[in-house]
Amino acid sequence: MVKSKETNRFYATNRRCSISATFVEETAKQMVGTTMGGSIIKEDCEPYEYETDKGEILELSHRWTYTDKSDQQLAIDDLVHSVNTNGNGTTQELEAA
Numbered sequence: 001m002v003k004s005k006e007t008n009r010f011y012a013t014n015r016r017c018s019i020s021a022t023f024v025e026e027t028a029k030q031m032v033g034t035t036m037g038g039s040i041i042k043e044d045c046e047p048y049e050y051e052t053d054k055g056e057i058l059e060l061s062h063r064w065t066y067t068d069k070s071d072q073q074l075a076i077d078d079l080v081h082s083v084n085t086n087g088n089g090t091t092q093e094l095e096a097a
Helices: 023-030 072-087 091-096
Strands: 039-052 057-067
Touching: 023 091
Parallel strands: none
Antiparallel strands: 039 057
């Protein structure tokens, strides 16, 4: 669920991303409904405007991209990054010590 900044109401959404491919359209049609390993992750980017189906204009500063890492591996990576950055203080504090 995402909360609209303009109306303060929640709306349902899903994660989608586009992936380039080298196969023909017929092959792509055969793949509809199949799943593949990996995850779709939120990635920061330059701000841009997005129009919802209801005509509301949103300014977004992220996009959804595919990664071959599983949700579990992404969680482990986030935890390791958090510990390395904030475990005993920030990275800057550790370097100054």
